[in-house]
Amino acid sequence: MLLALTIADFVLVDRLELALRPGFTVLTGETGAGKSILLDALSLVLGARADASIVREGADRAEIGAEFSIESLPELPRWLAEMGFEGDGDSLLLRRVVEAGGRSRAFINGRPATLQQLKEVGEQLVDIHGQHAHYSLMQVSAQRALLDNYGRCDGLAADVAAAYRAWQRAVRQRREAQARASVDEREREQLSWTVEELIALDFRADEWASLQEEHRRLAHAAELLSGAQGVADSLSQDAEGIIARLKAARLRLDELAAFDPRLASCAEMLEGGLIQAEETARELSRYADHLELDPDALAQAEARIGQVMGVARKLRVAPEELPDVLRRARERLAELEGLADTAGLARREAETEQAYRGLAGELSARRREAAAALGQAVSEAMQQLAMKGGRMAVALAPRDAEAGGLETVDFQVSPHPGQAPRPLAKTASGGELSRLGLALQTVLAGQSGAGTLIFDEVDAGIGGGVAEIVGRLLADVGRSRQVLCVTHLPQVAARATQHWRVVKEVGEGRAVSRVQVLDGERRVEEIARMLGGLDISATTRQHAREMLAGNR
Numbered sequence: 001m002l003l004a005l006t007i008a009d010f011v012l013v014d015r016l017e018l019a020l021r022p023g024f025t026v027l028t029g030e031t032g033a034g035k036s037i038l039l040d041a042l043s044l045v046l047g048a049r050a051d052a053s054i055v056r057e058g059a060d061r062a063e064i065g066a067e068f069s070i071e072s073l074p075e076l077p078r079w080l081a082e083m084g085f086e087g088d089g090d091s092l093l094l095r096r097v098v099e100a101g102g103r104s105r106a107f108i109n110g111r112p113a114t115l116q117q118l119k120e121v122g123e124q125l126v127d128i129h130g131q132h133a134h135y136s137l138m139q140v141s142a143q144r145a146l147l148d149n150y151g152r153c154d155g156l157a158a159d160v161a162a163a164y165r166a167w168q169r170a171v172r173q174r175r176e177a178q179a180r181a182s183v184d185e186r187e188r189e190q191l192s193w194t195v196e197e198l199i200a201l202d203f204r205a206d207e208w209a210s211l212q213e214e215h216r217r218l219a220h221a222a223e224l225l226s227g228a229q230g231v232a233d234s235l236s237q238d239a240e241g242i243i244a245r246l247k248a249a250r251l252r253l254d255e256l257a258a259f260d261p262r263l264a265s266c267a268e269m270l271e272g273g274l275i276q277a278e279e280t281a282r283e284l285s286r287y288a289d290h291l292e293l294d295p296d297a298l299a300q301a302e303a304r305i306g307q308v309m310g311v312a313r314k315l316r317v318a319p320e321e322l323p324d325v326l327r328r329a330r331e332r333l334a335e336l337e338g339l340a341d342t343a344g345l346a347r348r349e350a351e352t353e354q355a356y357r358g359l360a361g362e363l364s365a366r367r368r369e370a371a372a373a374l375g376q377a378v379s380e381a382m383q384q385l386a387m388k389g390g391r392m393a394v395a396l397a398p399r400d401a402e403a404g405g406l407e408t409v410d411f412q413v414s415p416h417p418g419q420a421p422r423p424l425a426k427t428a429s430g431g432e433l434s435r436l437g438l439a440l441q442t443v444l445a446g447q448s449g450a451g452t453l454i455f456d457e458v459d460a461g462i463g464g465g466v467a468e469i470v471g472r473l474l475a476d477v478g479r480s481r482q483v484l485c486v487t488h489l490p491q492v493a494a495r496a497t498q499h500w501r502v503v504k505e506v507g508e509g510r511a512v513s514r515v516q517v518l519d520g521e522r523r524v525e526e527i528a529r530m531l532g533g534l535d536i537s538a539t540t541r542q543h544a545r546e547m548l549a550g551n552r
Contacts, residue, residue: 024478047119151370389417
């Protein structure tokens with residue numbers, strides 16, 4: 001239930017704070033005063049789209065806040081917890097800010113939210129019936145949606161649509177596979193050759209670096225042998241070698257250190273170099289002793305490099321990329337083999353069609369049951385709306401499979417007794433269509449799980465005794481739900497438990513909408529205005545009092 005609505009700098013509203021009560025609340029006022037603006041603001045905080053034009057002229061931003069009691073909606077707190085929007089107790093706070101530059105922000109319980117999240121919450125809180133809703137009754141899609149909503153099979157209808165799309169994807173895949181079979185066969189042959197050649201090559205990415213290293217070593221083996229031996233000889237020659245000279249230098253430093261101990265550190269450093277030189281000479285000698293000239297190994301390395309380079313050139317890639325080429329070729333080949341499996345694709349097509357028809361059959365059964373119940377409920381409501389003896393039927397006719405199911409949905413009406421029901425667009429007059437729309441909306445309101453129902457001038461085109469019935473219907477709904485209704489009919493307004501009047505004031509060259517809470521004589525005056533226009537007589541006021549007294 002909506003507890004409070006706060007509006008700031010929204011269209012004609014500068015600042016407004018409204019506290020709401022359970023039951024049936026009406027908003028009245030002159031045309032253009034801004035009654036529907038309040039409902040537009042509420043729609044905005046429930047996730048409707050908006051642009052900068054809704055920001056009051058001269059303001060930086062428009063801001064709308066709404067507080068709801070969610071005590072009667074046990075599923076909503078769980079959703080809020082899952083999404084990270086936990087609140088305090090059984091209340092829920094929604095806020096929407098639209099800046100003059102067009103940027104929009106949404107908040108749930110003070111935390112930033114997406115517009116879609118705000119809309120998901122709003123759909124559980126409020127059900128809005130607009131003044132032009134009856135025009136949508138002419139549309140086949142709207143009639144089907146109304147029936148599914150009444151029968152509480154919206155979720156099943158969504159599953160049917162998803163199953164239909166899956167079936168059609170399978171149909172397209174099977175047809176495409178058949179159409180490109182010859183093209184794919186050529187690609188498969190090429191890929192098979194590539195895979196076979198690369199498997200035979202048995203080449204790994206890390207092999208290329210080691211292969212080149214081995215080739216360099218084998219190709220320069222003679223130079224490596226003579227060079228290593230020559231360096232070893234230069235180090236270890238008996239008298240002229242570097243090691244002998246280092247030893248002599250060390251001995252000389254030892255002698256000098258006897259005269260000046262500061263040279264001892266230099267002798268120690270020279271000792272370290274001497275040890276390194278001796279170890280180097282020994283290691284080079286061992287290297288030269290084990291190094292062999294191996295023309296056969298060199299020839300094998302050169303042949304392997306040539307083999308790898310040949311395949312790489314043929315495939316127009318670097319040698320290091322050959323393993324990736326093999327992996328991609330295998331993946332694509334597996335994909336093509338799967339697509340070429342027309343028998344498998346046909347099985348998939350049959351399976352998805354069977355799944356669709358199973359769900360669609362279940363939906364058809366649910367729709368048949370709902371169609372009978374909806375037709376009866378609306379027909380009963382029509383008896384109270386100056387359509388005595390009239391009835392509505394929901395006709396379901398088989399049709400080819402589509403996302404919407406296996407049948408068409410057609411609302412048919414017989415406005416007068418003795419007439420066979422005919423399609424709505426060919427039968428109902430404008431006034432009858434309005435009344436039929438109201439009958440549908442009051443019936444559907446009983447099905448809605450939302451705690452707040454809003455009717456925006458759904459009584460347009462209705463008057464007289466029918467208006468009294470409309471008021472009674474809305475008041476009846478208000479006994480179990482919170483109902484907000486924008487109306488021009490005094491018969492409807494007199495039935496409300498709470499009455500607001502919207503007025504437009506002009507000050508400092510700027511129009512502003514205000515809301516007055518009416519009770520007592522002020523409510524009598526408003527009902528009288530709605531009855532008699534600008535010139536209100538004592539008789540009109542007395543009539544207004546009688547209407548209010550009769551509805552208590």
